[in-house]
Amino acid sequence: MSAPGWTVVIPVKGSSGKSRLSHPDRAELATAIALDTIDAVCRAEHVAEVIVVTADGELALRVVSDAGAGPRPLVRVVPDPDGGLNPAIAAGLTAVEPARHRAALLGDLPALHPADLDTALELAAAHDRAYVPDAEGTGTTLIAALPGAPLEPAFGGGSAARHADAGFAALDIPATSSLRRDVDTADQLRAAAGLGLGPRTSALLD
Numbered sequence: 001m002s003a004p005g006w007t008v009v010i011p012v013k014g015s016s017g018k019s020r021l022s023h024p025d026r027a028e029l030a031t032a033i034a035l036d037t038i039d040a041v042c043r044a045e046h047v048a049e050v051i052v053v054t055a056d057g058e059l060a061l062r063v064v065s066d067a068g069a070g071p072r073p074l075v076r077v078v079p080d081p082d083g084g085l086n087p088a089i090a091a092g093l094t095a096v097e098p099a100r101h102r103a104a105l106l107g108d109l110p111a112l113h114p115a116d117l118d119t120a121l122e123l124a125a126a127h128d129r130a131y132v133p134d135a136e137g138t139g140t141t142l143i144a145a146l147p148g149a150p151l152e153p154a155f156g157g158g159s160a161a162r163h164a165d166a167g168f169a170a171l172d173i174p175a176t177s178s179l180r181r182d183v184d185t186a187d188q189l190r191a192a193a194g195l196g197l198g199p200r201t202s203a204l205l206d
Helices: 026-042 057-066 085-093 114-124 159-165 186-193 199-205
Strands: 006-011 047-054 074-079 101-105 129-133 140-145
Touching (some): 026 057, 085 101, 101 114, 140 159, 186 199
Parallel strands (some): 006 047, 006 101
Antiparallel strands (some): 101 140
């Protein structure tokens, strides 16, 4: 089943994020991870629009600058209301046209392969609402909804169970998929490296 025309909301802290990662320039690493994630989403075939929610002005400028590089979906930046992850996602979702297929994706997937996102969106098109658990199976990396279906984010610790309890369908995505490998710790970053990091993140770690 095809899944054309998805709008994907990506909440990003930018340089203030990833406090648990040890790196000489943690702020730049956090920005690199976010930009690699956004770039991968922009290269997915089923993505028609990307909405980045951030309070990081420098990151917003870089997102807008990158949006002009080659054929890409429409990219917009929405201000972060500064209430945490779920309010940020909610702010992005309010900017989505009601007739759109909508998804929200974490901004810390530096190894994301566009084809893995496309696979998930194709599967999500068969459900009113769906989610993808993280590699550990307890968190969530993606939620998605068809036009007209409510999409209320419940990200954070234990979010996979919360999304399941709320009636989201769990998509059958392998645990080894790059879509499930979010990064909050050094061990998770090493696991992501095994999947192939995006160019900005890879350059910093090299």
